[in-house]
Amino acid sequence: MLLTIATRESRLALWQAEHVKTLLQQQGHAASLLGMTTRGDQILDVALSKVGGKGLFVKELETALHEGRADLAVHSLKDVPMELPPGFALACVMRREDPRDAWVSPGCASLEELPPGAAVGTSSLRRTVLLRARLAALGRADVRIEPLRGNLDTRLRKLDEGRYAAIVLAAAGLKRLGLGGRIRRLFSTDEMLPAAGQGALGIEICEGRADVQAALAPLADQATWLAVEAERAVSRALGGSCSMPLAAHATLEGGAMRLRAAWGDPQGQPRLVTAQGSAAVATQAEARALGQRVAADLQAGGARP
Numbered sequence: 336m337l338l339t340i341a342t343r344e345s346r347l348a349l350w351q352a353e354h355v356k357t358l359l360q361q362q363g364h365a366a367s368l369l370g371m372t373t374r375g376d377q378i379l380d381v382a383l384s385k386v387g388g389k390g391l392f393v394k395e396l397e398t399a400l401h402e403g404r405a406d407l408a409v410h411s412l413k414d415v416p417m418e419l420p421p422g423f424a425l426a427c428v429m430r431r432e433d434p435r436d437a438w439v440s441p442g443c444a445s446l447e448e449l450p451p452g453a454a455v456g457t458s459s460l461r462r463t464v465l466l467r468a469r470l471a472a473l474g475r476a477d478v479r480i481e482p483l484r485g486n487l488d489t490r491l492r493k494l495d496e497g498r499y500a501a502i503v504l505a506a507a508g509l510k511r512l513g514l515g516g517r518i519r520r521l522f523s524t525d526e527m528l529p530a531a532g533q534g535a536l537g538i539e540i541c542e543g544r545a546d547v548q549a550a551l552a553p554l555a556d557q558a559t560w561l562a563v564e565a566e567r568a569v570s571r572a573l574g575g576s577c578s579m580p581l582a583a584h585a586t587l588e589g590g591a592m593r594l595r596a597a598w599g600d601p602q603g604q605p606r607l608v609t610a611q612g613s614a615a616v617a618t619q620a621e622a623r624a625l626g627q628r629v630a631a632d633l634q635a636g637g638a639r640p
């Protein structure tokens with residue numbers, strides 16, 4: 336069948352859409368891209384959490400699906416709101432790329448090596464609270480964490496212009512664009528717990544498009560799908576907003592899922608509330624139940640939306 340893929344036009348979004356296009360072609364379908372600019376791509380001078388959050392990157396794509404100009408939209412799952420608007424469905428979650436955060440710095444191999452008063456750039460509240468907690472543990476209250484917006488090329492350019500000593504961003508995006516060589520160090524998931532869905536691609540369709548759903552089925556990765564269902568359930572239970580400094584990361588081995596989550600107050604003490612849980616998980620409902628349990632533990636520990 337002929338499938339039109341709605342995509343943002345950043346280099347990373349286009350890479351991801353091309354990747355899906357190639358996989359669909361390998362399945363014997365004809366596929367083409369419909370590129371578009373979203374509000375999230377236009378507003379670059381304000382922190383995302385202040386201008387409406389994740390939905391900004393998906394709304395225009397959903398309009399194209401709704402109007403029948405496209406059959407599917409490819410998203411970084413991390414940017415997809417926890418609740419899709421009525422009439423839309425997450426039809427496919429693909430195998431996850433590296434979920435870790437990366438340290439990119441021309442001068443410093445790690446946090447420990449930062450010169451006094453150095454600035455570290457990052458674009459998310461999650462990274463901000465995780466970095467503040469690590470810096471506090473190192474006794475480095477002098478290090479400043481400063482906002483960094485824009486697509487990957489823009490962020491790297493701001494680093495190269497010397498505005499930051501280092502930046503922290505998702506390894507997955509860098510690797511997809513062949514920029515893995517810029518990574519100075521990968522944080523383990525214990526050091527910097529990833530965001531819900533980080534590194535995974537999700538494909539959105541209009542509900543009821545059984546034909547598109549069937550075409551996408553071979554692209555799905557069930558283990559990743561179950562893991563991100565658990566991660567997104569944590570976020571959803573806590574209000575699902577991207578103005579919430581929340582990390583949630585699940586792994587699945589031999590049917591056993593381990594889910595870890597962390598929350599920090601961006602204005603308060605550089606202290607994290609953490610929770611974790613394990614369960615045998617074979618269905619999306621079981622994955623969500625584990626996510627809800629871990630979210631309840633976070634809230635009991637003081638996390639709030």
Ligand SMILES: NCc1[nH]cc(CCC(=O)O)c1CC(=O)O
Pocket residue numbers: 411412413414503504505506507508532533534535536
């Ligand atoms: N919020 C932006 C965003 N959305 C998806 C990725 C790439 C990594 C991924 O697929 O999770 C990035 C860049 C980043 O966080 O540094």
